[in-house]
Amino acid sequence: MRPLELSIEQEIARAIEGLDLTEARRCYREQNEFVVLDHFFTRPAVDQFLREADLLTPGVNRNDVSGHKQEGRVNFYALLSRAPSILSLYRSPALLTFLSRLVDSPLRLCPENDPQSCILNYYTELGDHIDFHFDRSYYKGKHYTVLVGLVERSERCRLVARVRKHGKTEEIRETRIPMDPGTVVLFNGDKLWHAVTPLGKSEERIILTLQYVTRLETDHSRNCSPT
Numbered sequence: 001m002r003p004l005e006l007s008i009e010q011e012i013a014r015a016i017e018g019l020d021l022t023e024a025r026r027c028y029r030e031q032n033e034f035v036v037l038d039h040f041f042t043r044p045a046v047d048q049f050l051r052e053a054d055l056l057t058p059g060v061n062r063n064d065v066s067g068h069k070q071e072g073r074v075n076f077y078a079l080l081s082r083a084p085s086i087l088s089l090y091r092s093p094a095l096l097t098f099l100s101r102l103v104d105s106p107l108r109l110c111p112e113n114d115p116q117s118c119i120l121n122y123y124t125e126l127g128d129h130i131d132f133h134f135d136r137s138y139y140k141g142k143h144y145t146v147l148v149g150l151v152e153r154s155e156r157c158r159l160v161a162r163v164r165k166h167g168k169t170e171e172i173r174e175t176r177i178p179m180d181p182g183t184v185v186l187f188n189g190d191k192l193w194h195a196v197t198p199l200g201k202s203e204e205r206i207i208l209t210l211q212y213v214t215r216l217e218t219d220h221s222r223n224c225s226p227t
């Protein structure tokens with residue numbers, strides 16, 4: 001029997017209601033604009049996103065950029081026609097308002113012609129990884145990355161972040177973050193030095209990546225790096 005479709009707006013409202021926003025904002029500021037929201041979304045919501053991700057699996061594009069990164073991804077254009085729940089999440093006014101309060105800046109969706117605005121990342125082959133990087137963008141304002149864990153069947157492949165204290169240059173710790181289904185990570189792409197460690201044999205990891213900006217004007221003199 002086909003599972004019942006959840007209302008994504010109701011799921012987002014439930015998730016926001018269950019969170020201590022004051023504490024999340026404190027962590028976010030203290031960690032130089034980076035925060036982990038453990039199990040923010042429920043398993044049924046994740047399953048709904050995964051059903052759409054599974055349908056898109058045949059269209060996964062594999063990347064292998066000179067050893068810097070190796071992964072599969074499905075970009076925004078593919079999601080537009082096949083992933084209504086994921087798009088509802090990305091475009092949710094309630095989520096946008098919540099994230100704006102969390103980062104203390106009015107956030108906007110990336111333009112519709114930006115293929116990286118909302119993507120699925122698939123780590124499915126031995127050694128899939130991304131080396132340390134910042135998430136740079138072509139936009140003039142600030143640029144935020146939101147990661148949503150969908151599948152984390154791996155012991156080796158982890159998001160690794162070098163966390164700094166607000167206003168300090170030295171790192172306070174390196175943290176390995178299990179992206180359990182429903183867990184959300186939010187950070188300022190220009191501020192968090194992060195990587196994904198290599199996938200082991202027969203492991204699998206799928207992440208939904210959402211991008212938000214504060215300005216839509218572009219500055220092509222900026223160097224960009226992959227998310």
Ligand SMILES: [Fe+2]
Nearest residue numbers: 134135226227
């Ligand atoms: Fe990244």
